Amino acid sequence: RAKAAGGNRFELADPEADARAITRHGLTTALPAALERGEFFIEYQPLVRLDDGTVHGAEALVRWSHPQHGVLGPDRFIPLAEHTGLIVPLGRWVLEQSVRQARFWQQQLPEGALGMPLRVNVNLSPAQLHHPGLVADTVEVLERIGLPPGGLCLEVTESALIGADEDLLKPLRQLAEMGVDIALDDFGTGYSNLANLRRLPVSVLKLDRSFTQGMQQHPADPVDLKIVEGIVSLAHSLELAVTVEGVETGAQADHLRRLGCDTAQGWYYARPGPPERLHTLLLADAV
Ligand code: C2E
Ligand code: MG
Ligand code: MG
Ligand code: MG
Numbered sequence: 001r002a003k004a005a006g007g008n009r010f011e012l013a014d015p016e017a018d019a020r021a022i023t024r025h026g027l028t029t030a031l032p033a034a035l036e037r038g039e040f041f042i043e044y045q046p047l048v049r050l051d052d053g054t055v056h057g058a059e060a061l062v063r064w065s066h067p068q069h070g071v072l073g074p075d076r077f078i079p080l081a082e083h084t085g086l087i088v089p090l091g092r093w094v095l096e097q098s099v100r101q102a103r104f105w106q107q108q109l110p111e112g113a114l115g116m117p118l119r120v121n122v123n124l125s126p127a128q129l130h131h132p133g134l135v136a137d138t139v140e141v142l143e144r145i146g147l148p149p150g151g152l153c154l155e156v157t158e159s160a161l162i163g164a165d166e167d168l169l170k171p172l173r174q175l176a177e178m179g180v181d182i183a184l185d186d187f188g189t190g191y192s193n194l195a196n197l198r199r200l201p202v203s204v205l206k207l208d209r210s211f212t213q214g215m216q217q218h219p220a221d222p223v224d225l226k227i228v229e230g231i232v233s234l235a236h237s238l239e240l241a242v243t244v245e246g247v248e249t250g251a252q253a254d255h256l257r258r259l260g261c262d263t264a265q266g267w268y269y270a271r272p273g274p275p276e277r278l279h280t281l282l283l284a285d286a287v
Contacts, residue, residue, distance in 0.1 A: 027066075028080045035090055039065050042097050043272035046281060047121065047243060047265050050257040055281050057153070059121040059265060060098040061272045062090070082127050091128045096141050098122045101275050103147045108279065121153040121183065126160040135171045138180065149179035153204065156182060158190035161200060169201060176201040183243065188231065197238055205235045207261070209246030215255045216248065225255065232260045 034040065044058035064072040081087040102120035128134060142149055154175065161168075161184065176182050183204035184197075188211055197205075207228065214224030235242045244256050247266030256264060270281065 023069075024080065027069075027072075027077055028084060030066075031077065031081055031084065031086045031090075034064060034066070035086065035093065039067070040090065040093065041065060042094060042101075042275075044101065044120075044275050044278045045265055045272040046270045046278055047263050048269045050253065050261055050264050055118075055278070056263065057119040057121060058278050059155070059272075060094060060101075060123070062094050078125065082125050085127065087125045087127045088131050088133075091125060092137055092141075095122050095138065096145070099141050099145045099147050099152060102151045103145050104275075105279065106147070106151060117148065117151055119151045119153055119181070121155050123155045123185065124160075126157075129156060129160060129168060129171070135174050138175060139178070142180075149175075150181070153181035153183050155185040155206065156202075157185045158187050162190050164200075169199075173201040176203070186245075188227075194234060197234075197240070202240065204241045204243055205231070206243045206245055207231065209266075212244055212246045212248075212252050212256065212266070215252045218251070220251075220255055225259065228256070228259050228261070236260065 040062055042060050042062055044060055046055045047057040047059060048054065049056050062074050062078075064077050066072050078087065081090050098120045102118060105118050105120075124134075138152075138154075142152065154172075156172065172182050181204060182200075182202045183206050184200065184202045185206045186208045187205045188208045211224055211228050211231075214221035232242050241262045242260070243263040243265060244261050245265055247253050247256065247264045247268045249268055252266075253264060253268055270277070
C-alpha cells in the first residue's frame with residue numbers, strides 16, 4: 001500500500017506494493033495461456049438442505065494451479081480476468097465443466113433418490129452478464145451435454161444487479177423462462193432496494209456470510225437473528241428460496257434452520273473439493 005504522503009503525489013517507493021503490482025501484471029498476462037494449458041480447475045462445494053441434511057447440489061468454484069505461485073483462489077484472478085475480458089472464455093469453460101459434472105452426477109444417482117434432480121451452481125461475473133452471447137452459449141452447452149435447464153443455477157451478485165435496467169435483465173429473464181434458476185449471490189451486502197426484488201428474475205437468495213457470522217457466538221447476535229428472520233419471510237412471500245453461505249458450526253445451522261432458511265453451504269458440511277468427494281457424499285445420501 002502506498003504510504004500516506006500528506007497529499008504529495010510522489011510517494012515513497014513501497015517495495016511490497018511494487019511486488020504486488022508486478023505479480024498482478026504477471027498474472028494478468030499469463031491468463032490466456034493458462035486457459036489454453038488447462039491450469040484452471042474446479043472445486044465443488046455441496047449445497048445441503050437444512051431440513052433433512054441431504055445434498056441437493058453444489059457450487060462450482062474455480063481455482064488456478066499456477067506453475068510458480070501454486071493454487072490461487074478466484075479472488076486473486078477473477079478481477080484480472082474481468083478487466084481483460086478473459087472472463088468470458090474462462091466463464092464459458094467453467095460453465096461447460098460444471099454442466100458436464102452435473103450431468104454425470106444425475107446419471108450416476110439412482111433415479112429420484114434425492115427426491116429432486118441434483119443441480120450445479122455457477123457464478124457469473126458482471127462482464128459475462130453484459131456479454132451478448134450469454135443466452136446462446138448457455139443454451140448450446142446445456143443442449144450439447146444434455147442437462148435439463150433445471151439442473152443449472154446461475155449465481156449473480158446483488159451488486160451486479162443494483163440499478164440494472166431491462167436490457168441487462170433480459171438475458172437472465174430468458175434463461176429463467178427456460179427453467180434455469182437464477183440466484184442472487186452475496187445478498188445483503190449491496191444495499192439494494194428490497195422492493196426491487198420483485199422485478200428481478202431470481203428464484204434464490206444467497207444470504208451473505210456476514211449474516212451467519214453473527215450466529216457463531218453464544219448467544220447469537222439478536223439483531224442478526226431478527227434481520228435474517230425478516231429476509232427469510234420476505235423472500236418466502238416472494239416465492240424465493242433462501243440459501244445461506246458460510247455455515248461453519250452446528251449452532252449456526254440450528255439457528256438458520258429455525259429461522260426457516262432452505263439450504264446451506266459452508267465448512268460445517270464440507271469444504272470445496274474435487275468432484276469425486278461430492279460423488280461419495282451423494283451416494284451415501286442415496287442409500
Ligand atoms: P461466492 O460465490 O460467494 O462463493 C463462496 C465463497 O465462500 C467461496 O470462496 C467459498 O470457498 C467460501 N466459503 C464456503 N464456505 C465457507 C465457510 O464456511 N466459511 C468461509 N469463511 N468461507 C466459505 P472462493 O472459492 O474463494 O470464491 C470466492 C469468490 O470468487 C466466489 O464467492 C465467487 O464470487 C468468485 N468465483 C468463484 N468461482 C468463480 C467462477 O467460476 N466465475 C466467477 N465469475 N466467479 C467465481
Ligand atoms: Mg457464488
Ligand atoms: Mg456467495
Ligand atoms: Mg460470498
